Amino acid sequence: SIFLFLSKILGFIRDLLLASFFGSSSTLQAFLIAFRLPEFMRKVTTSGVLTQVLNPHLESNISDEQKSFIATVLYFVAVVLLIITVMAIYFSSFWVDLYAYGLDDTKLLGLVKTLFVLMIPYVLFNFIVGLISAVLNSHNRYIVSSLLPLILNIVMIIGVVLSPYVSVPIEVVAYSVLIAGVLQFAIALKALHCLAGGLDFTKSVMSLKN
Secondary structure (H helix, E strand, O other): OHHHHHHHHHHHHHHHHHHHHHOOOHHHHHHHHHOHHHHHHHHHHOOOHHHHHHHHHOOOOOOHHHHHHHHHHHHHHHHHHHHHHHHHHHOHHHHHHHHOOOOOOHHHHHHHHHHHHHHOHHHHHHHHHHHHHHHHHHOOOHHHHHHHHHHHHHHHHHHHHHHHHOOOHHHHHHHHHHHHHHHHHHHHHHHHHHHHOOOOOOHHHHOOOO
16 A cells, blocks of 8 residues: 555665664664564554454444443553563663673663663554554554554654754664654544544453453
């Protein structure tokens, strides 16, 4: 589709700018290492697998029962991913040692850890956005779910362009990943509200009875 094509073009521009602004520097290497997990999760959530998982459980008409089911899924995934995110930040040194195996530069490892901590919350926002996109796709609301992946590349491009104006340029790029996740989350929530109205996180939802 045209949105997939645009995403590829923007991704190419993003990578081109990263190479232009940071070259083959150790800071770019640190960023790419720290960005592996968020990038992997982005690919998973945009692959359509979540739509295939949720689609059999969703009906064409959104009843109160369906809204309760959607709220339960979102609540459960949000809580699990929040715990995982907190644990990942707390044990960031372990993950950095795993992802950056072979690096002996202490300063570079410290930068990888900083960037990892800044970007790992993107995984939480991105997976929830992926679930909401799956709900939207199941109800033929393809435009919003197709536009959401573009936001990451757009915000990262802006971050790269603005990076020379701060003391640690690569951190601006890392912050742009987090900001993109928040924007995607906000837009996805708005689209879900337009589709299904407000979701009530009742005791039955929070106790996972649905």
